[in-house]
Amino acid sequence: MKELTVSTSQHTEFVDITAAVQAAVGTLKIADGLVTVFVPHTTAGITINENADPDVLADLEAALERMVPRQGGYRHGEGNSAAHVKASLLGFSVQIPVQAGRLRLGAWQGIYFCEFDGPRRRQVWVC
Amino acid sequence: MKELTVSTSQHTEFVDITAAVQAAVGTLKIADGLVTVFVPHTTAGITINENADPDVLADLEAALERMVPRQGGYRHGEGNSAAHVKASLLGFSVQIPVQAGRLRLGAWQGIYFCEFDGPRRRQVWVC
Amino acid sequence: MKELTVSTSQHTEFVDITAAVQAAVGTLKIADGLVTVFVPHTTAGITINENADPDVLADLEAALERMVPRQGGYRHGEGNSAAHVKASLLGFSVQIPVQAGRLRLGAWQGIYFCEFDGPRRRQVWVC
Numbered sequence A, B, C: 001m002k003e004l005t006v007s008t009s010q011h012t013e014f015v016d017i018t019a020a021v022q023a024a025v026g027t028l029k030i031a032d033g034l035v036t037v038f039v040p041h042t043t044a045g046i047t048i049n050e051n052a053d054p055d056v057l058a059d060l061e062a063a064l065e066r067m068v069p070r071q072g073g074y075r076h077g078e079g080n081s082a083a084h085v086k087a088s089l090l091g092f093s094v095q096i097p098v099q100a101g102r103l104r105l106g107a108w109q110g111i112y113f114c115e116f117d118g119p120r121r122r123q124v125w126v127c
Helices: A018-027 A054-067 A081-090 B018-027 B054-067 B081-090 C018-027 C054-067 C081-090
Strands: A002-007 A013-016 A033-038 A044-050 A093-099 A109-115 A121-126 B002-007 B013-016 B033-038 B044-050 B093-099 B109-115 B121-126 C002-007 C013-016 C033-038 C044-050 C093-099 C109-115 C121-126
Touching: A002 A018, A013 A054, A018 A033, A018 A109, A018 A121, A033 C093, A044 A054, A044 A081, A044 A093, A044 B081, A054 A081, A054 B081, A081 A109, A081 B081, A081 C044, A081 C054, A081 C081, A093 B033, A093 B093, A093 C093, A109 A121, B002 B018, B013 B054, B018 B033, B018 B109, B018 B121, B044 B054, B044 B081, B044 B093, B044 C081, B054 B081, B054 C081, B081 B109, B081 C081, B093 C033, B093 C093, B109 B121, C002 C018, C013 C054, C018 C033, C018 C109, C018 C121, C044 C054, C044 C081, C044 C093, C054 C081, C081 C109, C109 C121
Parallel strands: none
Antiparallel strands: A002 A121, A013 A109, A033 A093, A033 A121, A044 A109, B002 B121, B013 B109, B033 B093, B033 B121, B044 B109, C002 C121, C013 C109, C033 C093, C033 C121, C044 C109
């Protein structure tokens, strides 16, 4: 397993970690098969989405905020319940095919760490 | 890895790919373990749900449309932001147990390719 | 594969199955790698979230209910369409790293079976 660190600078932020995951695949010498990228947090998740137009990620952030507003009369006292919900909606791991040591993603796909309660120093585990 | 093609005929469409995934499991000679089904797109996803009453899928489509309306004041210029959001909500891969060369799904489970920006010719990778 | 049984007692309920999954990892003698926890149902799902304050799970339940109300003018005749939708939103499997025979979760992470149409006797497959 290769542990990566992701430092986020905003409350909500989608960080493209595709290159870091590719580097970890090289370090782990995964030749063919699948790599799993796991987020060991409960207020951050992970997803795949378009790596070309950053407006796609802005729209994803806004759509999630409409579905799960930060201020929503929650019971949990820390004020970050929406972050917990958004993380569960996107999930905590992605699986990516690997061929000949390279991530095999679709043409427009990037891997995004999804911060919902930043800024923070976070971990991502590649295995 | 086995690459499948899925041709969709509607803007939003849930295509039962269970039989095609089972055939790929046979081609790949997966005997026991897990198979991963990966969608290499950003406006289509994949999920599991009931394979008996098609109204379940109609309700899933309608519920997603209420949560993430196609017309929603998005920034991304291509007009398909809702498709990107819906795909991230359902996700881009599923893992299914395999025993003795057969998909081991629950009694009512089918595997559905989820088109949110069709009609298009799409790919699904089984590995 | 190790099959677990989960008996739920409420309509909607998040059941912490972390200890049961850890026990299954021991039975299966998984030393290092990944374990997959699969739910073979269509009105129950699985997620990871905070294992400290139960209010987090209460907030998750309430947020899902706001997004996908139980009464919502659905077509499916069994009255459990919202359960089908919520299960697809959270998903039907999680992957967890395993090191030296132990689940490697984040400090606050627990694994939750997500009942949306209980009470029922359910299965969870660990592989």
